[in-house]
Amino acid sequence: MFEARVRAILGPTNTGKTHLAMERMLSHSSGIIGFPLRLLARENYDRMVAAKGERNVALITGEEKIVPPDAKWFACTVEAMPLDRRVEFVAVDEIQLCADPDRGHVFTDRLMNARGMVETMFMGAETIRPLLQRLVPQVEIDTRPRLSQLTHSGFTKLGRLPPRSAVVAFSAGEVYAIAEAIRTRRGGCAVVMGRLSPRTRNAQVALYQNREVDFLVATDAIGMGLNMDVDHVAFASLVKFDGHAPRLLQPQEAAQIAGRAGRGMRDGTFGTTGDCKPLPEDMVEKIENHQFETLKTVAWRNPELDFTSIDALLDSLAAPPPAPGLAKGHDATDHIVLNALSREQDIRRMAQGRSRVGLLWDACSVPDFRKLADDSHTRLCGTIYKHLVEDGALPADWVLSQIAATSSTEGDIDTLMARLSAIRTWSYVAARGDWLRNAIECQGQARIAEDALSDALHERLTQRFVDRRAAHLIRRLDPGSEEELLSAVTRQGEVIVEGHNVGKVAGFLFHPDTTAEDEETRKLVLRAARRALREEMPRRVASLELAKAEAFSLTQDHKIAWDGAEVARLRPGSEAAKPQVEVLPSEFLDGAQRERVRVRLAAYIDGILTKDLASIAAVEAKAESDNTLRGPAFELRETLGLKPGGTKQAIAQEVSAKLKAIGARAGRYALYVPEALKPRAMGLRALLWSLSRNIPTPELPAPGLVTIPSDGVLALTWPQGFAEAIGWVNAGPILMRLDVAERAGGELAYATRRGPAPLPTEVLARYGIKPEQVGIVLAGLGFRLIEAETLPDDMYGPALPARVAWARPPRPERPQHHRGPRRDGEGGPRRDGEQRGPRREGENRGPRGPRRDQAAPAEGGAPAEAGAEQAPRPDRGPRPPRRDGENRGPRREGDRPRGDRPQGDRPQGERPHGERRGDRPQGERPQGDRRGDRPQGDRPRFQGDRPRRDDRDKRGGAGGPETRVYHQDKPAAAAEDNPFAKLAALKLK
Numbered sequence: 001m002f003e004a005r006v007r008a009i010l011g012p013t014n015t016g017k018t019h020l021a022m023e024r025m026l027s028h029s030s031g032i033i034g035f036p037l038r039l040l041a042r043e044n045y046d047r048m049v050a051a052k053g054e055r056n057v058a059l060i061t062g063e064e065k066i067v068p069p070d071a072k073w074f075a076c077t078v079e080a081m082p083l084d085r086r087v088e089f090v091a092v093d094e095i096q097l098c099a100d101p102d103r104g105h106v107f108t109d110r111l112m113n114a115r116g117m118v119e120t121m122f123m124g125a126e127t128i129r130p131l132l133q134r135l136v137p138q139v140e141i142d143t144r145p146r147l148s149q150l151t152h153s154g155f156t157k158l159g160r161l162p163p164r165s166a167v168v169a170f171s172a173g174e175v176y177a178i179a180e181a182i183r184t185r186r187g188g189c190a191v192v193m194g195r196l197s198p199r200t201r202n203a204q205v206a207l208y209q210n211r212e213v214d215f216l217v218a219t220d221a222i223g224m225g226l227n228m229d230v231d232h233v234a235f236a237s238l239v240k241f242d243g244h245a246p247r248l249l250q251p252q253e254a255a256q257i258a259g260r261a262g263r264g265m266r267d268g269t270f271g272t273t274g275d276c277k278p279l280p281e282d283m284v285e286k287i288e289n290h291q292f293e294t295l296k297t298v299a300w301r302n303p304e305l306d307f308t309s310i311d312a313l314l315d316s317l318a319a320p321p322p323a324p325g326l327a328k329g330h331d332a333t334d335h336i337v338l339n340a341l342s343r344e345q346d347i348r349r350m351a352q353g354r355s356r357v358g359l360l361w362d363a364c365s366v367p368d369f370r371k372l373a374d375d376s377h378t379r380l381c382g383t384i385y386k387h388l389v390e391d392g393a394l395p396a397d398w399v400l401s402q403i404a405a406t407s408s409t410e411g412d413i414d415t416l417m418a419r420l421s422a423i424r425t426w427s428y429v430a431a432r433g434d435w436l437r438n439a440i441e442c443q444g445q446a447r448i449a450e451d452a453l454s455d456a457l458h459e460r461l462t463q464r465f466v467d468r469r470a471a472h473l474i475r476r477l478d479p480g481s482e483e484e485l486l487s488a489v490t491r492q493g494e495v496i497v498e499g500h501n502v503g504k505v506a507g508f509l510f511h512p513d514t515t516a517e518d519e520e521t522r523k524l525v526l527r528a529a530r531r532a533l534r535e536e537m538p539r540r541v542a543s544l545e546l547a548k549a550e551a552f553s554l555t556q557d558h559k560i561a562w563d564g565a566e567v568a569r570l571r572p573g574s575e576a577a578k579p580q581v582e583v584l585p586s587e588f589l590d591g592a593q594r595e596r597v598r599v600r601l602a603a604y605i606d607g608i609l610t611k612d613l614a615s616i617a618a619v620e621a622k623a624e625s626d627n628t629l630r631g632p633a634f635e636l637r638e639t640l641g642l643k644p645g646g647t648k649q650a651i652a653q654e655v656s657a658k659l660k661a662i663g664a665r666a667g668r669y670a671l672y673v674p675e676a677l678k679p680r681a682m683g684l685r686a687l688l689w690s691l692s693r694n695i696p697t698p699e700l701p702a703p704g705l706v707t708i709p710s711d712g713v714l715a716l717t718w719p720q721g722f723a724e725a726i727g728w729v730n731a732g733p734i735l736m737r738l739d740v741a742e743r744a745g746g747e748l749a750y751a752t753r754r755g756p757a758p759l760p761t762e763v764l765a766r767y768g769i770k771p772e773q774v775g776i777v778l779a780g781l782g783f784r785l786i787e788a789e790t791l792p793d794d795m796y797g798p799a800l801p802a803r804v805a806w807a808r809p810p811r812p813e814r815p816q817h818h819r820g821p822r823r824d825g826e827g828g829p830r831r832d833g834e835q836r837g838p839r840r841e842g843e844n845r846g847p848r849g850p851r852r853d854q855a856a857p858a859e860g861g862a863p864a865e866a867g868a869e870q871a872p873r874p875d876r877g878p879r880p881p882r883r884d885g886e887n888r889g890p891r892r893e894g895d896r897p898r899g900d901r902p903q904g905d906r907p908q909g910e911r912p913h914g915e916r917r918g919d920r921p922q923g924e925r926p927q928g929d930r931r932g933d934r935p936q937g938d939r940p941r942f943q944g945d946r947p948r949r950d951d952r953d954k955r956g957g958a959g960g961p962e963t964r965v966y967h968q969d970k971p972a973a974a975a976e977d978n979p980f981a982k983l984a985a986l987k988l989k
Contacts, residue, residue, distance in 0.1 A: 004115055008095070008122045008132055011144035012290040013259025014268075017123040018044075018227075021091040025073060026051055028118060031089030034078040034110060036097055036224050038063065042198035045075035062367055063427035064447075079106050083114055090116035094224055095124035096252075096295065098131070101329035102243060104299025108326070111135060113303065127252055130294050131325050148262040152284045153269040155276075156234060159185040163214035163474075164231040167273060168257055170219060170240040172414070178236055178274060179217045179465040187471030189215035191461050192222055195417050197424070199454035204461060213471050223257035233261040234273040244330070251283045252292040299329030307357040310342045333377070337364040340378045347382060350389045360385055367428055369421040380425075388435060396438045400445060402426055407449035409456035413464065416457040423450050487532030497528040507565035508537060508586040508597075530588075537588040545600050552604045554687060556697040559584075560601050568601050576640055576688050577609060577616075612684045615663060615675030616641040622662035628655050629662065632671055636664060640685040641676030642738070644669070644724035667742040668749070668782065669729050677727045677739050679703040686726050690719075698722055706740045707767045709733065731780030733773045740767075745781050756786065 009017045022044060025031035035041040038061045045059040045066075058071035060080045074082065078092060092114065098107040111122065112135060122132070122139070132139055158181050161167070167182070167189075169175050175191060182189045190208040192201055208216050209228060216222075216230065220240070235257075238249045262268025270287065272278055279287075286292055302319040306312040317335055321327055331339075341347045341364065351360045363385035368377040387394050406422040423446060429435065430442035487497040493505040503512040510529050544562055551563055559566040560581070571580040581602045583594045610617070616636055623633035632651065635643050647656070647666035656666040664673050675681060683700055690697045698718050701708050708715055710733050715723065723730065729741040736744070751757040759774070769777055775785040 003138075004118060004120060006115070006120045006122075006136060006139045008124070008129075008136075008139050008141045009144060010124055010126045010129060010132075010141060012125070012146045012150075013256060014146050014148055014150075014262055014264075015144040016147065017144065018093055021093065021121050021123055022047065024119065024121060025089045025091060028088040028116075030072040030087040031091070031116065032074040032076060032081055032085065032087050033089075033091040034076050034081045034093065034114075036078060036094045036103075036107075037194065037221065038077055039194075039196075039198055039201050039221070040093070040224060041075045041077050042202075048073055048075055063424045063431065063450075065431045065443075078110055079103075081110065081114065083110075086117060088116055088118040089121070090114050090119075091121040091123065093123045095122040095132070096128045097124075098128065098298035099295045101299055102332065104329050105301035105332070108135075108298045108300050109303050111298075125252060125256070125292070126290070127292050127295050128298075131296075131298055134325055135298075135323075146259075146290065148265055149267040150259060150262060150288060151267065151269050152279065152288060153232065153271040155272050155278055156232075158182060158273055161186070161215065161234060161273060162232050164229055165214070165234055166216040166218055166222060166228075166230045166232070166260060167234045167236050168218055168220060168222070169236045171237075172417075174237060175217050175219065176413070181274075182215050182217065183465050183467055183470075186215055187474050188213045188466035188468065189217050191465055192216060192218040194219055194221040195421060196457070197420050197450055197454040199451055200420075200458045200461075203454075203458040207462070207466065212468060213466055214474070217465075220253070220257055222260050223253070227263065228260070229263060230260050231262065231266070231268055233258045233268070233270045235271070235279070236274040236276050238272075238276060238279070251286045254279075254283060255287040255290065255292065258287055297325055297327040300326035301328070301332070305361070307354045307361065310338070310348060310351050310357060310360070313357055313361060314338065314342065333368045334361070334364045337378050337381050340375070341382050341385070344382065347385065350386070356389065359388055362432075363388065366425065369424040369428075370418070371421070384429065384435075393437050394429070394435050396436065396442065399426065399429065399436065399442050403430075403442065403445050403449055407452060409452050413457065413460045416453055416460060420450065420453050420457065423453060487528070489532055489536040495529050495532050497532055502528050502532075505533065505536065505540075507562055507567040507584070508540060508589055509565070509584065510588065533588050537586075538593070541589070541593045541596055544597055547600075549604055549607055552601070554608075556687075556699075558687065558691050558697070560604070567597065570605070570687075570691055572692050572694075575638070576692050577613060577637065579605060579688065579691055581605060608684065612681045613641065613676070615673050615681075619659075619662055619664045619673055626658060629658055632659060632664065632666070635671065636673055639725070640688060641673040641681070642685070642725065642727050643671040645671070647671050665742065667738070668745045669741055670724075670727075670738055672727065672738060674739060677737065682726055686722070689722065689725050693719070695719060700726070706737045707731075707734045707769075710735055729780070732776030734767070734769065734777060736767070736777075736781075741781060748778075748781070748783055752783075759785075 009015075009020060011017060021033060025033055026048065033044070035044065041059065041061055042064075045057060048057045052073060055068045055070055056072050058068060058074045059066040060074060060076040060082060062077060062080055072087075074085075074087075076082070081090075081092075092107065092110045095107060095111060098104050098111055100107070111132070114120070126143065129141060132141065156162075158167075158178070161182075167178050169178055172193065172195075175193060179189050179191055190204040190213055192204055196204070205228060207213050216228070222228070222230075235249075235254070238254070239246050240249055240253075241247075258268075258270035260268075261270055300321045302316050304316065306316040317338075338361065341360070347360070351357050363381045366377075366381055366384065370377065384394065387398070403423065403426050406419045406426065408419065409416070411419075427443070427446040427450060430439060430446045433439040436442050487495070489495050489505060494501055495503045495505060495510065501513055503510055505511075510526070510533060512526065512529070544567070547562065553561045553564075554570075555561055555566065558570040560568040560570065566584060568581050568583045571582050573580045581598050583589070583597050583601070586594075589597070620633045620637050623629035632655070646668050647670070648668060651659070651666040651671070659666050659671075663675070664671070676685060679700075686700055687697045699714060701714060708728075710730065715735055723735055727738040728735040729738055731741065748757075778785060
């Protein structure tokens with residue numbers, strides 16, 4: 001009988017070591033191969049099933065056992081290798097992991113004790129050669145060179161990594177951050193970590209292998225034999241946490257990872273990316289030449305354990321290495337858990353005898369996949385041991401409830417990965433058929449939960465880190481791609497490239513449909529869209545030229561929109577009413593197309609200016625034939641139909657009449673064209689006014705409003721001068737529309753043309769003015785309120801209100817002249833500079849002094865509704881006797897004839913009845929009393945004298961204060977000079 005052969009296949013990555021071992025095993029009638037990772041065991045199990053059939057192949061890992069009765073070939077993790085089974089071939093992959101301080105003792109045990117009946121093979125790195133020859137003297141070592149060249153390429157930015165690149169990091173946080181960045185820049189990536197289940201890992205690798213994504217982000221798990229089509233490996237970090245402390249990556253560890261680049265005869269490259277520092281030159285040289293320091297020791301733990309007692313077991317675990325080259329590694333998790341449980345008295349009481357101590361060791365060997373860094377795993381192992389001792393098996397309900405508690409598929413990536421780690425622990429427990437009476441059911445439930453969590457985790461990873469549209473476009477837009485992109489633009493303006501919506505066209509601008517703000521992504525989408533927009537833009541230009549005016553609109557920021565999309569902006573022109581059109585920049589329009597668009601939009605602007613401001617042009621055209629009207633018409637054109645400021649002083653009455661005849665108004669508050677105050681014209685004027693000042697168009701009041709609050713939200717947003725420019729008059733607490741203010745001011749002026757007049761109460765209701773605001777509004781309109789004292793009840797019949805308001809518009813400025821001495825009996829105090837001039841025939845000047853006791857004029861008051869009807873005043877009864885010097889004006893029906901008064905009652909200097917002013921000798925008039933010099937503006941514009949007293953009595957307001965109108969520069973008379981007050985006092989006596 002020949003001796004079993006022991007071989008070692010050593011060399012760097014991509015030498016075909018694992019492939020050779022698989023072929024050798026399948027050439028034997030039976031075999032077992034151990035892998036360092038569950039993922040690798042599962043991957044090669046699938047290859048073995050494809051070659052030998054499912055009934056002949058078994059899979060044994062800590063969490064999963066698939067062992068058909070006739071299985072001949074076994075794919076296992078190194079820890080789960082069934083060494084009690086006799087097979088012809090035994091192999092262990094990545095044998096250099098004997099030096100790992102955490103798991104190395106398991107690999108060392110397989111190196112020294114696992115043997116096949118015919119052949120044993122160890123695959124690994126050259127660094128273990130000296131120790132291998134020392135520990136296994138009969139070994140045959142075969143060194144294999146790398147099949148392809150591995151070259152250092154230096155540092156590369158994440159956004160410039162070549163396709164088919166793998167980025168390596170050493171923590172979940174780093175993996176997530178890099179994956180997010182690659183998704184933003186390059187369309188997406190697959191994610192591979194050691195904590196993933198085989199199902200999730202295979203699904204992620206399939207994304208990469210099927211070229212749905214061109215990038216892979218992984219931990220150092222890819223360094224352990226995962227074979228993928230990787231052309232470049234980029235290190236995002238060189239610091240690794242080894243379970244105890246962070247440390248720098250060793251050159252041989254970096255070479256193991258970098259060696260994943262290149263496959264078969266295809267060369268590979270490696271380098272750094274992200275925030276990683278450049279690789280040291282000596283490390284680069286070692287990796288490229290595959291020359292590393294050899295291992296000095298391997299980890300070892302006593303495989304011959306003493307189960308007579310807990311203390312004996314602990315002592316055997318602490319036994320020193322028996323030979324040179326062997327060294328104790330870190331205490332493994334099972335050793336740490338045993339130490340913790342040995343301090344519990346109830347555990348010590350139960351662990352009596354070899355079988356009970358052996359059972360305790362099996363319970364402590366449950367893997368800690370969760371790694372919560374607390375005593376929860378220790379408590380779990382203790383609970384499992386107690387159930388096994390007390391009940392002889394684990395309660396099925398308890399195990400199933402623990403599996404169900406971890407099977408929820410809701411949550412984020414970290415939550416699902418934590419549940420997967422927990423379910424792996426319960427999968428390991430369920431795989432122990434000797435611990436469960438219903439092991440098959442528990443294994444099935446654990447597998448269902450793991451598959452559901454794996455699928456959910458794969459979906460979350462894909463949703464978060466993969467943008468299939470961008471990845472597909474990147475691939476098809478690659479300069480080396482010979483395929484033509486299929487692209488189109490829908491009627492809704494959506495740009496479709498290769499079935500993906502890459503953005504939308506609005507007007508002549510393309511808006512990429514991407515949430516990424518990265519410049520590389522924008523360039524990518526633009527490249528794809530340009531092909532679709534080559535034929536679309538000329539069609540859009542032609543469509544705009546044929547569009548009707550209703551398809552265009554103006555925005556508040558002076559843009560011209562076409563079907564809701566902004567295509568041009570307005571610029572100030574030589575005049576306010578002649579803005580310029582500027583087409584918005586677009587890389588898809590050439591010079592000729594831009595000019596065609598500009599011409600059409602300029603025609604649109606000219607059309608709305610001609611239509612909405614036609615009244616201003618009409619006024620200017622009619623004024624051409626009259627030199628006196630050209631100036632005002634020019635001002636109206638320059639100010640878009642409205643020039644704020646009163647015109648009574650600047651424009652003569654005859655010019656004002658001519659302006660009215662051609663459609664303009666020279667009002668009290670502005671020179672304006674009434675048509676310019678209509679909503680459309682006002683909106684256009686507001687836009688042009690703001691355009692000339694390069695500010696957004698302020699919001700306008702709703703059509704139909706005639707007053708708005710001065711301190712309201714709308715008015716406070718208006719810039720200075722805007723309200724007056726568009727036709728609103730500042731009347732204290734309110735802004736009043738210009739045409740309404742002109743009408744109200746005209747009505748008040750007419751009511752007060754000869755003296756104070758009652759304020760109609762309808763003013764308050766018509767414009768919604770509060771009573772306390774009346775005086776302020778009147779002051780804003782150029783009037784003021786004057787309060788009068790209470791009158792006797794029987795003076796004019798029924799009692800009047802206790803307080804009476806009076807108002808008077810301001811009088812224009814008059815030249816100052818010396819009047820000279822007055823004659824005896826001439827009535828009323830005279831204002832400074834007043835010149836009354838000679839009385840004309842038939843002229844009735846009214847009283848020369850105040851007719852009742854009045855309070856001093858008050859500045860301000862509440863706003864009066866201009867033009868409101870006035871309620872009738874109660875009948876005042878018989879007229880009181882005439883005061884000395886009083887001239888009552890024209891007689892009314894029922895009055896006593898003036899000739900009936902005795903001549904002796906006439907005061908000295910009073911003209912006899914029937915005597916004309918012109919008959920009086922010139923010497924009787926004081927020098928300088930030139931009444932004819934009174935300005936015409938004080939005289940009413942209406943023919944005839946003051947209305948009859950019966951008409952004036954109807955102006956009083958019922959139920960409210962009586963309002964009368966005074967000129968602001970004409971003070972009220974003193975109460976003692978009021979003839980009505982004197983008459984009332986006589987009647988009371």
